[in-house]
Amino acid sequence: MLASNASLSGCAELNSALCAGAGEGHPGGGSLRTTLSPTGHLVVAVCLGFIGAFGLLNNLLVLVLFCRYKMLRSPINLLLINISVSDLLVCVLGTPFSFAASTQGRWLIGAEGCVWYGFANSLCIVSLISLAVLSYERYSTMITPTEADSSNYRKTSLGILLSWVYSLLWTLPPLFGWSHYGPEGPGTTCSVDWTAKTANNMSYIICLFVFCLIGPFLVIVYCYGKLLYAIKQVS
Template sequence: MKNFTSANNTLAPWTDHTVEYKVISALLVLIICALGMVGNVMVILVVLTTKHMRTPTNCYLVSLAVADLIVLTAAGLPSVADSVYGSWMFGHAGCLGITYFQYLGINASSCSITAFTVERYIAICHPIKAQSLCTYARAKRIILAVWLFTSLYCVMWFYLSDTEEIVYKDVTVVTCAYRVSRKLYMPIYFFDFGVFFVLPLALATILYGLIARILFLNAIPKQNVKNGQHGIGIKHSTQCSSTTAASRRQVIKMLAVVVILFALLWMPYRTLVVVNSFIQEAYLDTWFLLFCRICVYLNSAINPVIYNAMSQKFRAAFRRLCICSSKPQMKQAAYSVALTYSTVKETSMIESTEHFPTEIDDLSDAPNGLREELTPS
């Protein structure tokens, strides 16, 4: 068992890599890492610089973007050097630090996905509790706790990693490997696998099923004429209710796609390591190992693409960030946001009196802005 960066190189001798493999692997990883780093930086800037984008859900997406940046930097870029030079280039300190940040990014991304899944479940299925639990301030505290926990948990990799020199065909190759035996490492790996992969996916499957039952299966109740309400007010309220429900469904779809791709793109690498842990002759096909690594890097690079494809608000914010929109445009956007929030707030108050709890979630973060600004495309 070797660390993630050198998994496909120390397990299969570097000196056997062809020029074709080196060129293809280096180009693919560089392209994916470059696009992923730009995309994740833009996600962070969009949320931090756009006031109405600072919602609890987007706060967790920023945490996920930071984790993905760490994965691309600590796992993706060093693998390019491995492919080109065929040996570990970063010394003993680099081995310890890079291994630590690899697992920090991987585990923090998993925890961030779990956090926004739980947050969405509370907001949709328990809207009364969400008014006090699903706030921007609380989201920041949870993210701080997530990063503190994962930072401390990953400290063990400073003691489990080390450089090693291997002589292959009279050539000395330096590797960044684990200093403990395979037998001692397996319990650590399977604990990590269960806590940061199996458990988050199982929890996400259950919670998104409960959310879907509320948003997609329950019909929106018809508005009745009560207390002398005018017909035009009822029509306006119904339209706002439909818009809010559609917006929420679109947000849930986007987050569910993030979780599904996380599961699918990590599955080849996770499965390979599990299988190789039990068989005597490990499966180490060089091209399949490259495929596994590419899937992991894609998982860290693809989320900004998902946000652009499935969220009109993120698309508009990305566009404004790219073209540096003028101040009048920003004022117009702010006015639109205020108007939208006022409408949603009015609708939510009406619906709460009608005992339709799934719609009052938009008030849960009222002091910090509109609860969800991700309107459907």
């Protein structure tokens, strides 16, 4: 009873729609209580504003340069553009909402907006998958140099498509009941529920960690390790 009252008092600091969704739909979710002071929220808002503005300008500049200079339009650079597009989408579709929430000290766009924010930010794993694809492309070029073709976009396009499909396969399940997206931390951002101890939620977190972090990281380490070893042998 005491725990229930504490949870309800924490929910009062968020909008009623968000609290209703958290309290009724996900009883195993974590607390929604705001843990930051007004000064803390202000500091977070300033950091998010800087990150969002810098990310927006930087990735837009990359896209402009790629479109303007034909010499930059190579398959390998297309993978880098894919990473920029992924980051740009987060800057446009995610960061403004958490920035606005931090300036007010509470989530502002309701439960559905929270789910959208969590999904959009989780989809940024496209960048990590793209880095893994990029490292494999460099590795395959090293072991089969005779097959390398700087004008062949087919393999690169396939890698980009794979990065988005793979990312969607791991970010869509919370929308259909395997774990869920909800508020996190001080209640001004949303993500996968990292705190719920249910089997449903824990199984998703473990799979996400293994297949979307450890897996791509090992691919990157292996491929660049091989490249460094080859360079060392040559030198």
